[in-house]
Amino acid sequence: MSDPQTTSVPGRIMAAEMAEQPAVLQRILDEGAPKIREIASQIAARNPRFVLLTARGTSDNAALYAKYLIEVLLGKPAGLTSMSTTTAYGAKPDLTDVLVITVSQSGGSPDLVASTKAAREAGAITLAVTNNADSPLAEVSEFHIDVLAGPEKALPATKTYTAELLALYLLIEGLRGSDGAAAKVLPELAAQILARQSEVKALAERYRFAQRLVITSRGYGYPTAREAALKLMETTYIPASPFSGADLLHGPLAMVDNVSPVIAIVPDGKGGEALQPVLDRLRGRGADLVVVGQRDQVEAASAGFALPAGVPEEVQPILEILPLQLLAYEVTIARGQDPDAPRALAKVTETH
Amino acid sequence: MSDPQTTSVPGRIMAAEMAEQPAVLQRILDEGAPKIREIASQIAARNPRFVLLTARGTSDNAALYAKYLIEVLLGKPAGLTSMSTTTAYGAKPDLTDVLVITVSQSGGSPDLVASTKAAREAGAITLAVTNNADSPLAEVSEFHIDVLAGPEKALPATKTYTAELLALYLLIEGLRGSDGAAAKVLPELAAQILARQSEVKALAERYRFAQRLVITSRGYGYPTAREAALKLMETTYIPASPFSGADLLHGPLAMVDNVSPVIAIVPDGKGGEALQPVLDRLRGRGADLVVVGQRDQVEAASAGFALPAGVPEEVQPILEILPLQLLAYEVTIARGQDPDAPRALAKVTETH
Numbered sequence: 001m002s003d004p005q006t007t008s009v010p011g012r013i014m015a016a017e018m019a020e021q022p023a024v025l026q027r028i029l030d031e032g033a034p035k036i037r038e039i040a041s042q043i044a045a046r047n048p049r050f051v052l053l054t055a056r057g058t059s060d061n062a063a064l065y066a067k068y069l070i071e072v073l074l075g076k077p078a079g080l081t082s083m084s085t086t087t088a089y090g091a092k093p094d095l096t097d098v099l100v101i102t103v104s105q106s107g108g109s110p111d112l113v114a115s116t117k118a119a120r121e122a123g124a125i126t127l128a129v130t131n132n133a134d135s136p137l138a139e140v141s142e143f144h145i146d147v148l149a150g151p152e153k154a155l156p157a158t159k160t161y162t163a164e165l166l167a168l169y170l171l172i173e174g175l176r177g178s179d180g181a182a183a184k185v186l187p188e189l190a191a192q193i194l195a196r197q198s199e200v201k202a203l204a205e206r207y208r209f210a211q212r213l214v215i216t217s218r219g220y221g222y223p224t225a226r227e228a229a230l231k232l233m234e235t236t237y238i239p240a241s242p243f244s245g246a247d248l249l250h251g252p253l254a255m256v257d258n259v260s261p262v263i264a265i266v267p268d269g270k271g272g273e274a275l276q277p278v279l280d281r282l283r284g285r286g287a288d289l290v291v292v293g294q295r296d297q298v299e300a301a302s303a304g305f306a307l308p309a310g311v312p313e314e315v316q317p318i319l320e321i322l323p324l325q326l327l328a329y330e331v332t333i334a335r336g337q338d339p340d341a342p343r344a345l346a347k348v349t350e351t352h
Numbered sequence: 353m354s355d356p357q358t359t360s361v362p363g364r365i366m367a368a369e370m371a372e373q374p375a376v377l378q379r380i381l382d383e384g385a386p387k388i389r390e391i392a393s394q395i396a397a398r399n400p401r402f403v404l405l406t407a408r409g410t411s412d413n414a415a416l417y418a419k420y421l422i423e424v425l426l427g428k429p430a431g432l433t434s435m436s437t438t439t440a441y442g443a444k445p446d447l448t449d450v451l452v453i454t455v456s457q458s459g460g461s462p463d464l465v466a467s468t469k470a471a472r473e474a475g476a477i478t479l480a481v482t483n484n485a486d487s488p489l490a491e492v493s494e495f496h497i498d499v500l501a502g503p504e505k506a507l508p509a510t511k512t513y514t515a516e517l518l519a520l521y522l523l524i525e526g527l528r529g530s531d532g533a534a535a536k537v538l539p540e541l542a543a544q545i546l547a548r549q550s551e552v553k554a555l556a557e558r559y560r561f562a563q564r565l566v567i568t569s570r571g572y573g574y575p576t577a578r579e580a581a582l583k584l585m586e587t588t589y590i591p592a593s594p595f596s597g598a599d600l601l602h603g604p605l606a607m608v609d610n611v612s613p614v615i616a617i618v619p620d621g622k623g624g625e626a627l628q629p630v631l632d633r634l635r636g637r638g639a640d641l642v643v644v645g646q647r648d649q650v651e652a653a654s655a656g657f658a659l660p661a662g663v664p665e666e667v668q669p670i671l672e673i674l675p676l677q678l679l680a681y682e683v684t685i686a687r688g689q690d691p692d693a694p695r696a697l698a699k700v701t702e703t704h
Binding site: 060079097211219230233235252 | 564694
């Protein structure tokens with residue numbers, strides 16, 4: 001009588017959802033992009049001066065990616081919302097000329113809905129980016145983008161994360177009147193990466209008995225470091241601390257030694273260049289350093305996963321996270337746990 | 353021939369600097385406040401629409417505190433800068449009508465200086481908050497507030513953190529034409545808390561062999577959770593993961609069980625109220641829960657440290673961090689390490 005979707009092979013649902021990602025990315029490019037461009041054009045006509053991003057958990061990491069795109073590609077100042085200032089303290093900032101983007105897989109978390117409603121009342125242009133067009137969040141927002149990922153049933157979010165990243169990339173390209181052509185290669189490259197699961201399974205052996213992890217990157221790769229840490233924590237329960245490479249040098253480097261392995265996401269571009277001094281310091285301390293990045297960076301590390309060359313840096317995060325999702329899955333399986341059902345979690349989190 | 357300041361009793365310098373905090377807070381109120389009010393009045397006359405905060409490490413936690421004050425007390429939207437967008441990617445956002453506040457103990461980190469210089473060129477009103485009036489950062493900024501903490505020699509920042517918090521509080525009160533009278537009680541209350549080191553020493557026994565820590569809070573207490581985690585990581589090397597209570601429910605709660613102790617900072621006010629459902633969930637999971645907060649909250653937990661009653665919530669962070677600084681110190685001593693000299697760290701961090 002039990003639900004076959006939740007009682008069969010451990011991790012079956014998460015594995016299936018990870019595998020859908022190339023198709024989801026293709027669907028966004030084919031079916032979602034025209035609507036996203038239309039919304040971007042309407043918002044651009046209102047000429048927002050400042051962008052605030054509101055999200056929690058995995059979607060907060062997607063929002064952080066969007067913050068980099070907004071600052072670098074759009075040249076507008078941006079910030080992440082501290083939601084409790086509105087929901088607990090009743091702050092009423094003047095949000096005229098402010099674009100508030102709320103990112104949520106379910107569109108159902110009450111604090112996100114309340115915060116977005118308050119932002120709209122305070123004069124903001126509000127845009128919801130969700131995987132549920134019928135959600136309360138979509139309802140209270142002036143604009144809504146559906147990330148078209150299909151129902152997500154595993155508790156660790158995977159396909160909705162990459163879908164949110166791509167939708168946000170197309171949105172921000174649209175805001176500057178560009179078509180986001182750099183994204184066209186992503187479905188095919190994502191499929192190639194996901195086909196290399198056996199490489200990740202070998203890497204996972206390394207962390208089977210790990211007590212802790214440090215995950216670092218810089219620039220566009222930093223949201224990937226945060227999302228990888230969250231994914232590993234919620235599936236494997238290993239404490240994984242994400243740091244921007246610069247912040248790592250301001251204190252937490254003391255924590256890194258030969259029993260605290262480091263995973264570095266090394267973007268192919270300026271973020272990766274800015275990370276090099278941090279990688280040098282880590283190698284100098286004898287850290288066990290696993291790199292997700294270009295082949296030469298992997299070869300200079302203890303081990304790693306090589307990413308395809310020639311992809312523009314601003315869309316690399318949509319690929320970088322894939323081997324790290326697989327890693328969270330494989331380490332969890334190796335530790336005898338079920339990635340589909342982390343203890344203590346509910347899919348729609350009722351925070352207020 | 354060696355320097356007696358660095359070779360005598362472990363932790364002597366950090367202990368001395370923590371003990372100076374009541375005097376530093378009094379100095380800011382007596383000598384610093386008039387200058388801060390004058391700068392606040394000049395900035396208020398320019399009527400900034402948005403505030404961006406730029407900082408790293410401990411100062412980034414002070415900046416996050418300021419972000420809450422700006423949103424709640426000033427009603428202006430605010431964000432934390434992603435510095436690499438400027439220093440690595442050359443982003444040139446239009447910062448007209450934007451106040452950029454850069455917070456740095458040393459005022460010497462090259463990326464902070466470069467980012468602030470770029471912000472000023474992009475039209476921002478720039479304000480440096482540092483402990484070094486002769487620093488390059490003070491030099492490139494239009495306005496400068498000296499936090500008057502005196503030289504800080506221990507690698508873990510303590511007195512400069514509370515000094516930054518108080519200076520930022522007085523600044524933001526000044527921006528809305530208020531005198532920040534709520535701060536007057538802080539020096540005396542800080543002295544009372546610091547006199548209770550033996551209580552903290554007893555709590556420290558609990559973490560002597562800890563492999564990991566989760567630290568949580570909400571609202572005004574969240575910057576304290578982040579700073580406590582950073583302080584514990586850089587001195588004890590225990591991985592300490594800070595989460596807002598709401599984010600903890602979105603995934604990382606899976607990590608918490610009877611081997612992953614939790615420290616909760618429970619503000620006396622709306623932040624503490626918003627945290628109650630999280631505390632209930634943690635108690636329901638049988639978590640070892642240590643509370644820093646009001647006596648009734650401590651009594652409902654496994655153990656804790658009671659804070660003085662009747663302090664306005666917006667200045668509580670200046671007191672909340674004190675027992676947690678002492679805790680980092682005592683756990684480090686208990687583990688046979690030297691809090692003054694964490695491995696691998698330099699006082700002025702040269703990130704670019």
